[in-house]
Amino acid sequence: MEGFSITLDALSVDFDGRFQLRDIDWTIRTGEHWLITGTNGSGKSALAATLAGDGTVESGTLSGLPGRIALVSYERQAELIAAERRKDDADILDVISEGTPVSEIIDATPVDGGSDDEPMDRQLAQELVDTLGLRPLMGRAFRKLSTGETRKVMLIRALASRPQLLVLDEPFDGLDHDSLHWLQGYLQTLSETVPMVLVLNRFDECPDFITDVAYTDDGQLTHRVQRSDEAAFAELSHLLHLQTTDLALPPADTAANLPPLDPAEPLVRLTGATIRYPDNTVFEDLDWTIEPSVHWQVTGPNGSGKTCLLSLITGDHPQCYVNDIRVFGFQRGSGESIWQIKQYIGYVSTALQWEYRVGTSLRNVIISGFFDSIGLYSKSSDQQKAIADEWLALLGMADQPNTPFTELSFGEQRLVLIARAMVKHPPLLILDEPCLGLDDINRQLVLALIERICQASETTVLYVNHREQDRIRGIDNHLALTGDQPS
Amino acid sequence: MANYFNTLPLREQLEQLGKCRFMHLDEFEDGVEALRGKKMVVIGCGAQGLNQGLNLRDSGLDVSYALREAAISEQRQSWKNATENGFTVGTYDELLPTADVVLNLTPDKQHTSVVETIMPMMKKDACLSYSHGFNIVEEGMQIRDDITVIMVAPKCPGSEVRAEYVRGFGVPTLIAVHEDNDPNGEGLALAKAYAVGTGGHKAGVLMSSFIAEVKSDLMGEQTILCGMLQTGSLLCFDKMIEEGVDPAYASKLIQYGWETVTEALKYGGVTNMMDRLSNPAKIRAFELSEELKDIMRPLYNKHQDDIMTGRFSETMMADWANDDVELLGWRADTAETPYEQTEAGDMEISEQEYFDNGILMVAMVKAGVELAFETMTAAGIIADSAYYESLHETPLIANTIARKKLYEMNATISDTAEYGCYLYNHACVPLLADFMKGIKSDVIGKGLDLDDTAVDNARLIEVNEAIRSHPVEAIGAELRGYMADMKRIV
Numbered sequence: 001m002e003g004f005s006i007t008l009d010a011l012s013v014d015f016d017g018r019f020q021l022r023d024i025d026w027t028i029r030t031g032e033h034w035l036i037t038g039t040n041g042s043g044k045s046a047l048a049a050t051l052a053g054d055g056t057v058e059s060g061t062l063s064g065l066p067g068r069i070a071l072v073s074y075e076r077q078a079e080l081i082a083a084e085r086r087k088d089d090a091d092i093l094d095v096i097s098e099g100t101p102v103s104e105i106i107d108a109t110p111v112d113g114g115s116d117d118e119p120m121d122r123q124l125a126q127e128l129v130d131t132l133g134l135r136p137l138m139g140r141a142f143r144k145l146s147t148g149e150t151r152k153v154m155l156i157r158a159l160a161s162r163p164q165l166l167v168l169d170e171p172f173d174g175l176d177h178d179s180l181h182w183l184q185g186y187l188q189t190l191s192e193t194v195p196m197v198l199v200l201n202r203f204d205e206c207p208d209f210i211t212d213v214a215y216t217d218d219g220q221l222t223h224r225v226q227r228s229d230e231a232a233f234a235e236l237s238h239l240l241h242l243q244t245t246d247l248a249l250p251p252a253d254t255a256a257n258l259p260p261l262d263p264a265e266p267l268v269r270l271t272g273a274t275i276r277y278p279d280n281t282v283f284e285d286l287d288w289t290i291e292p293s294v295h296w297q298v299t300g301p302n303g304s305g306k307t308c309l310l311s312l313i314t315g316d317h318p319q320c321y322v323n324d325i326r327v328f329g330f331q332r333g334s335g336e337s338i339w340q341i342k343q344y345i346g347y348v349s350t351a352l353q354w355e356y357r358v359g360t361s362l363r364n365v366i367i368s369g370f371f372d373s374i375g376l377y378s379k380s381s382d383q384q385k386a387i388a389d390e391w392l393a394l395l396g397m398a399d400q401p402n403t404p405f406t407e408l409s410f411g412e413q414r415l416v417l418i419a420r421a422m423v424k425h426p427p428l429l430i431l432d433e434p435c436l437g438l439d440d441i442n443r444q445l446v447l448a449l450i451e452r453i454c455q456a457s458e459t460t461v462l463y464v465n466h467r468e469q470d471r472i473r474g475i476d477n478h479l480a481l482t483g484d485q486p487s
Numbered sequence: 488m489a490n491y492f493n494t495l496p497l498r499e500q501l502e503q504l505g506k507c508r509f510m511h512l513d514e515f516e517d518g519v520e521a522l523r524g525k526k527m528v529v530i531g532c533g534a535q536g537l538n539q540g541l542n543l544r545d546s547g548l549d550v551s552y553a554l555r556e557a558a559i560s561e562q563r564q565s566w567k568n569a570t571e572n573g574f575t576v577g578t579y580d581e582l583l584p585t586a587d588v589v590l591n592l593t594p595d596k597q598h599t600s601v602v603e604t605i606m607p608m609m610k611k612d613a614c615l616s617y618s619h620g621f622n623i624v625e626e627g628m629q630i631r632d633d634i635t636v637i638m639v640a641p642k643c644p645g646s647e648v649r650a651e652y653v654r655g656f657g658v659p660t661l662i663a664v665h666e667d668n669d670p671n672g673e674g675l676a677l678a679k680a681y682a683v684g685t686g687g688h689k690a691g692v693l694m695s696s697f698i699a700e701v702k703s704d705l706m707g708e709q710t711i712l713c714g715m716l717q718t719g720s721l722l723c724f725d726k727m728i729e730e731g732v733d734p735a736y737a738s739k740l741i742q743y744g745w746e747t748v749t750e751a752l753k754y755g756g757v758t759n760m761m762d763r764l765s766n767p768a769k770i771r772a773f774e775l776s777e778e779l780k781d782i783m784r785p786l787y788n789k790h791q792d793d794i795m796t797g798r799f800s801e802t803m804m805a806d807w808a809n810d811d812v813e814l815l816g817w818r819a820d821t822a823e824t825p826y827e828q829t830e831a832g833d834m835e836i837s838e839q840e841y842f843d844n845g846i847l848m849v850a851m852v853k854a855g856v857e858l859a860f861e862t863m864t865a866a867g868i869i870a871d872s873a874y875y876e877s878l879h880e881t882p883l884i885a886n887t888i889a890r891k892k893l894y895e896m897n898a899t900i901s902d903t904a905e906y907g908c909y910l911y912n913h914a915c916v917p918l919l920a921d922f923m924k925g926i927k928s929d930v931i932g933k934g935l936d937l938d939d940t941a942v943d944n945a946r947l948i949e950v951n952e953a954i955r956s957h958p959v960e961a962i963g964a965e966l967r968g969y970m971a972d973m974k975r976i977v
Binding site: 278316320 | 519523524541544545546547548549567571572573574653654655656689
């Protein structure tokens with residue numbers, strides 16, 4: 001492999017006004033094989049195509065590209081098919097066009113940035129035709145092939161073009177089992193001589209030779225993670241899983257009979273709420289009503305009383321007994337127990353995570369959400385266990401129900417605690433700074449999970465955060481605590 | 488007032504001492520119903536008073552705090568504790584006449600004066616609750632006939648009572664009804680509801696009697712719990728210094744060693760604690776503990792006898808009447824001991840090293856636990872009680888020593904426990920003087936220096952058999968089993 005270094009420096013690229021890549025900083029060095037991943041529409045295909053010269057550079061620089069770059073992508077495939085169709089349409093003669101036969105398409109392989117004195121490897125091309133079973137199709141018109149067959153043609157063209165950089169956008173998509181298996185093995189061998197950039201939607205297809213992962217989000221390259229950094233790699237994998245999995249939110253426990261709420265009554269009503277200590281007043285005279293299905297975001301600087309406000313609702317603040325608070329139909333201080341209140345609430349906070357120092361399994365942590373306890377002290381039903389396992393599957397942790405909670409990373413623990421809070425489908429989910437203390441990947445992970453919850457359940461979400469950028473789609477109401485009360 | 492226990496015939500004494508039963512969860516299905524809507528007034532707003540009140544209120548019960556007028560007008564700590572937590576606070580006059588249940592959570596020493604003050608104010612058929620039976624059993628306090636007298640005693644410090652409740656659990660709790668004062672037969676229902684209100688039913692409730700609680704509690708705390716650990720600390724430290732061990736290391740080995748070795752005790756009894764030693768070390772520890780038990784048995788018997796006859800409480804109450812001169816003097820002496828004066832070093836000591844270099848400490852714990860258990864059961868206290876008041880609580884005191892050493896440990900525990908602890912220590916140190924002459928650093932401070940850990944099979948079997956067949960191990964396995972059924976996850 002020749003030494004090289006491809007550098008994208010503050011690169012912004014426009015794709016016909018349809019899509020922009022913004023401010024990309026990226027370096028690909030000798031010996032590296034990259035995987036580009038991200039959600040649909042995040043820009044991973046655009047980034048791959050940029051390496052092959054697609055798009056219009058608006059600012060920044062792209063340097064160090066080798067001479068021959070081969071790109072296989074849906075876009076290239078579609079272009080080729082569209083070109084064939086145009087040929088047909090353009091034919092003004094009164095004959096039926098059969099279109100270009102496959103053999104010609106393969107022979108006419110253009111080499112991106114290549115020169116005529118380094119033609120394609122025809123012998124290899126013919127070998128690949130046999131290997132991929134295209135021999136019987138060589139005389140057929142290219143545009144009459146199936147999607148999988150055209151994809152194979154595209155691969156042959158790319159592999160036979162003596163590439164110095166091979167860019168493959170979802171190469172495994174649409175291939176039958178045998179071809180897929182063959183291609184994986186072939187790329188593994190080829191990786192010893194040819195640097196590669198792969199675009200894949202699914203992490204579990206990531207080939208062994210990949211050394212680095214680039215993660216795109218909203219037209220930007222947001223994370224670069226080395227494969228050898230196992231923790232970061234696992235987190236990226238979780239993030240992608242959560243964003244792309246088809247799994248639905250697991251159901252509630254049908255045997256649990258949570259006393260029904262009066263739908264006409266607000267979930268929470270605070271009247272003139274005040275928290276006062278001898279030396280300071282945290283807030284006073286706050287009126288706030290939370291109606292069912294109306295999500296709220298609460299913001300405010302440190303010390304403005306966000307957590308105090310929540311703990312009035314959850315019953316964790318002792319002054320809830322000297323305030324006019326009505327929650328879930330209970331006037332506080334009228335003989336109800338806090339467990340009657342907590343059964344309607346799912347709750348996640350950093351403080352809870354610090355409290356949750358129990359050496360129990362992930363499954364038990366999630367089940368403990370049915371009992372609102374830290375640790376599990378009650379016998380759980382088979383259904384509850386099954387539901388907990390479904391949540392673990394949603395989180396991409398299906399294979400570790402018995403892993404001790406304390407062995408997870410901080411971010412993974414947070415995900416499990418959110419599942420614990422949601423496991424009973426509570427009427428009210430309270431998320432107190434759920435992203436606090438998390439790095440960027442984990443923040444996105446948590447937000448992705450919360451977004452799924454907001455979209456897919458009857459739960460009313462109360463979300464506390466002081467980071468403006470951590471917004472969640474679907475949360476439209478806003479309560480701002482100023483810190484210099486009264487509000 | 489006369490010692491209540493001594494007024495009973497022997498048959499009755501034995502029956503009361505033998506009361507102790509682990510209650511099953513299904514006995515608490517009525518929850519807090521027996522207390523619902525009743526006005527509960529707490530006297531004393533220290534750690535137990537405040538935290539029990541927080542739990543009871545969160546369980547849906549009506550809780551307020553009665554404080555002395557001076558505590559309110561001077562806004563003392565007890566007033567701050569109660570008001571900052573949003574409780575109604577009032578004087579005795581304001582709150583007691585309407586109280587259905589009065590929770591006396593003041594220190595033992597104040598019980599007589601508190602109860603004498605509040606009793607005339609309490610309404611007819613009300614309930615008076617204690618968390619320790621000393622006032623009734625040892626001081627013979629007579630409670631008005633119409634008043635129901637119960638005891639609810641969480642077996643943990645107040646802060647833990649609250650922390651476990653918030654987690655959705657509780658702490659093991661002992662309840663009892665004073666049978667002479669149960670005019671309407673509702674004492675047990677009230678005590679159970681109270682235990683549910685503090686969360687205790689989830690962690691296990693022992694149904695006992697005032698007498699069994701007092702006589703076993705006093706015995707446990709002054710011998711194995713506080714006394715043995717104090718004496719052991721002082722003797723082991725002095726020996727290590729004499730043997731040339733680095734004082735900072737010696738101090739650390741003792742301060743954290745008790746906690747480490749008794750942690751093993753908590754999980755798997757004496758057997759597990761001994762199993763943490765190598766085979767030669769285990770045999771040495773066993774032999775030392777047998778020797779210790781022979782030497783100390785008369786002392787344990789004397790403590791139990793003095794507790795049973797009321798001689799202990801008489802002596803202590805005389806000191807109360809004398810402004811605690813003895814207690815405070817002995818407390819000051821503790822601060823002056825070489826161990827207490829030496830800061831623990833910052834060297835690393837691994838968990839296993841505490842066992843390997845603390846063979847004598849393990850032997851002392853084993854001897855103390857077994858002797859206290861044997862003495863209590865021989866005196867008619869049932870095995871369940873004896874287990875809780877000896878083995879079960881030893882790790883709690885060891886934890887206090889790890890955090891605060893001896894002086895603060897003594898200041899933290901009840902005055903009653905502290906007074907008894909000093910009596911034990913004053914007798915035990917000279918008693919072990921000869922024994923300690925034969926001790927070298929191989930069993931305390933440095934560990935056995937062996938090239939080969941081989942032991943004789945027959946001897947090992949014999950020692951293991953002796954350890955495992957002690958009666959404290961059988962009851963311990965059973966009671967720890969109940970706890971495990973409750974799925975306590977720490």
